[in-house]
Amino acid sequence: RPDRVEPGYGHVELAEELPEAGSARAYGVATFHEKPPAPEARRYMDEGCLWNTGIFVWRAESLVREVEEHAPGLAACLPLIDESDEAFFDAAPEGV
Numbered sequence: 001r002p003d004r005v006e007p008g009y010g011h012v013e014l015a016e017e018l019p020e021a022g023s024a025r026a027y028g029v030a031t032f033h034e035k036p037p038a039p040e041a042r043r044y045m046d047e048g049c050l051w052n053t054g055i056f057v058w059r060a061e062s063l064v065r066e067v068e069e070h071a072p073g074l075a076a077c078l079p080l081i082d083e084s085d086e087a088f089f090d091a092a093p094e095g096v
Contacts, residue, residue, distance in 0.1 A: 002045045010034045010052035011044040 015028035033044060068075040
C-alpha cells in the first residue's frame, strides 16, 4: 500500500477480488486516476487506492511480433541485445 502522497503516479481503485487468479491475489479495477493533483492523491491514498506501478508482462514472441509490426527500426536492433554488450543502445533509432 502507498505510504506517502505521490501525484506523479496513477492511482488504482480496486474492485472485487478475481477468483480465477488461483493462489495469487488479484483484483479488478474499479477506477483509474491518472497522476492526480496532490490533494486528490492524498484522498486516494486515504481511501486505500494503490499506485499504478507500470509493471508489464508478456510472452517474448508476442512482444517481438508487436515491435516488428509497430516499430521496425527498433525491431532491427533487437538481435543486438543477445550480443551482451551495449551495441543495442548505440544502434537504437533516436526517440526510442
